Amino acid sequence: xxxxxLVKGLSDNLSIHVSSFLVLSLSFTVILGSLLINKNLNVxxxxxxxxxxxxxxxxxxxxxxxAQEVRIYLEGRSEVGEVKYISSEQAIETFQxxxxxYAPDLFSDKSLSEVIPASFQMVLKKSVxxxxxSQVMAHIxxxxxxxxxxxxxxxxxxxxxxxxMISRAIQxxxxxxxxxLILGSLFVSANSIRxxxxxxxxxxxxxxxxxxxxxxxxxxxxxxxMIIAFLAFVASCLLCSGVFSVVQNQLQSSEDxxxxxxxxxxxxxxxxxxxxxxxxxxxxxxxxxxxRKINSGYAAASKGQIA
Amino acid sequence: MIEFSHVYKTYPGPxxxxxxxxxxxxxxxxxxxTGPSGAGKTTLFKMLSAYDKVTSxxxxxxxxxxxxxxxxxxxxxxxxxGVVFQDFKLLKDRTIAENVAIPLMIRGDRPQSIERRxxxxxxxxxxxxxxxxxxxxxxxxxxxxxxxxxxxxxxxGILIADEPTGNLDPKLAEEIMDLxxxxxxxxxxxxxxxxxxxxxxxxxxxxxxxxxxxxQEGFL
Numbered sequence: 001x002x003x004x005x006l007v008k009g010l011s012d013n014l015s016i017h018v019s020s021f022l023v024l025s026l027s028f029t030v031i032l033g034s035l036l037i038n039k040n041l042n043v044x045x046x047x048x049x050x051x052x053x054x055x056x057x058x059x060x061x062x063x064x065x066x067a068q069e070v071r072i073y074l075e076g077r078s079e080v081g082e083v084k085y086i087s088s089e090q091a092i093e094t095f096q097x098x099x100x101x102y103a104p105d106l107f108s109d110k111s112l113s114e115v116i117p118a119s120f121q122m123v124l125k126k127s128v129x130x131x132x133x134s135q136v137m138a139h140i141x142x143x144x145x146x147x148x149x150x151x152x153x154x155x156x157x158x159x160x161x162x163x164x165m166i167s168r169a170i171q172x173x174x175x176x177x178x179x180x181l182i183l184g185s186l187f188v189s190a191n192s193i194r195x196x197x198x199x200x201x202x203x204x205x206x207x208x209x210x211x212x213x214x215x216x217x218x219x220x221x222x223x224x225x226m227i228i229a230f231l232a233f234v235a236s237c238l239l240c241s242g243v244f245s246v247v248q249n250q251l252q253s254s255e256d257x258x259x260x261x262x263x264x265x266x267x268x269x270x271x272x273x274x275x276x277x278x279x280x281x282x283x284x285x286x287x288x289x290x291x292r293k294i295n296s297g298y299a300a301a302s303k304g305q306i307a
Numbered sequence: 308m309i310e311f312s313h314v315y316k317t318y319p320g321p322x323x324x325x326x327x328x329x330x331x332x333x334x335x336x337x338x339x340x341t342g343p344s345g346a347g348k349t350t351l352f353k354m355l356s357a358y359d360k361v362t363s364x365x366x367x368x369x370x371x372x373x374x375x376x377x378x379x380x381x382x383x384x385x386x387x388x389g390v391v392f393q394d395f396k397l398l399k400d401r402t403i404a405e406n407v408a409i410p411l412m413i414r415g416d417r418p419q420s421i422e423r424r425x426x427x428x429x430x431x432x433x434x435x436x437x438x439x440x441x442x443x444x445x446x447x448x449x450x451x452x453x454x455x456x457x458x459x460x461x462x463x464g465i466l467i468a469d470e471p472t473g474n475l476d477p478k479l480a481e482e483i484m485d486l487x488x489x490x491x492x493x494x495x496x497x498x499x500x501x502x503x504x505x506x507x508x509x510x511x512x513x514x515x516x517x518x519x520x521x522x523q524e525g526f527l
Binding site for chain 1: 353356357358359360378379381382383384385386390392396397398399400409410412413457
């Protein structure tokens with residue numbers, strides 16, 4: 001009996017269901033797209049963040065013992081990969097080579113050795129994750145600040161902080177968008193099922209009067225809503241997958257962004273299962289909410305008939 | 308079996324459809340409910356079948372207190388009774404046989420058992436050859452007989468019929484009344500609302516008269 005009502009419900013209200021399917025597909029696509037953006041924001045950080053290195057600039061009055069203490073500290077950290085010492089002379093030499101074309105007079109400036117100090121260049125091991133990268137760098141920098149002989153430390157923290165700020169703003173925006181769209185999807189589903197129920201209200205009344213239980217009456221409508229939501233979910237996955245492939249191919253074909261393209265990730269099977277449960281669950285909930293208002297046991301009487 | 312105690316039903320207006328109705332019908336009784344149009348017969352039947360709720364008072368039917376019945380108990384109660392509505396209330400998109408089968412499908416009977424019982428009941432009401440016809444292609448009398456068939460197919464303990472012979476010719480009306488009396492003889496309590504005083508006179512059953520929402524008892 002339930003199957004027959006379900007098939008009838010889907011076929012009788014085809015135009016309403018097609019409209020709902022289109023709207024839900026669009027909503028779900030935006031939701032899934034937002035989730036993918038959130039997921040891949042950290043990928044961007046890992047791609048660029050992992051290439052950051054730290055420069056520990058020593059003061060001009062640093063003693064060999066103080067410099068050695070800094071080296072021992074850096075090499076003693078398990079996250080640290082390579083530590084390289086660059087003396088003041090080597091730094092000047094590199095600087096002069098770079099600036100020879102632009103400022104040749106700098107070669108004769110003897111005070112250069114006081115301006116360009118010795119430094120340690122450090123990079124973290126590749127095993128350190130993108131999420132931990134900036135945290136580890138910040139922690140090392142904090143420890144080094146208190147050591148004697150250390151003048152300044154740079155590790156691209158300004159860039160990382162700005163990226164984190166932008167990343168957080170994007171995540172807030174996408175989560176707000178997701179919440180609004182989920183509410184909107186609830187409304188669309190409820191409206192679609194309400195239209196379906198109102199067209200077949202008399203059937204609900206008669207089935208109530210002959211003793212059909214709430215489960216028998218409500219199940220076809222709830223299933224109807226779940227089927228539309230499931231189809232919309234499939235459509236949104238296909239759409240997002242298509243757009244994702246295009247974006248990934250574009251990035252991979254670019255020289256500068258090919259690593260980023262390779263690192264991008266689509267939703268995992270678990271992500272998709274959770275997403276399916278939420279989208280179909282929200283639709284089922286909205287259908288149940290609508291039908292229970294009519295299927296109260298007194299549907300016929302609540303139409304306001306007077307004998 | 309059926310007991311009304313100080314029952315009032317008032318609709319917005321206010322319209323007092325039932326006023327201080329007191330009645331008692333024992334198991335296995337056959338009772339006619341008569342009264343002019345607007346007396347409240349259909350309203351009384353609606354209260355009796357849990358179609359609607361009373362404004363005040365108490366109604367006991369088949370062990371259920373309809374004034375305190377819980378939402379989940381309503382379908383259980385309705386499966387114990389059979390109701391023939393004045394406007395038939397047949398599903399337009401189901402055939403006569405499918406309409407008649409609904410109470411059995413709701414009960415969860417096996418398909419073969421349903422088919423057999425539906426055939427039997429359609430024979431009893433003379434609709435065997437209209438089994439696969441949609442209600443809209445049936446006459447008023449055929450629809451009425453289909454409604455009666457649906458009300459009796461599951462052998463209810465109580466049968467409530469609102470003008471069950473209103474659209475039938477005299478011969479068919481007599482056949483239907485004979486069927487209802489047979490059901491009563493088998494233990495079903497039968498409660499019939501009718502305008503047909505001649506029918507009531509012929510059948511010599513207990514009669515309750517309703518006038519302006521109040522009951523007056525009598526026997527013919």
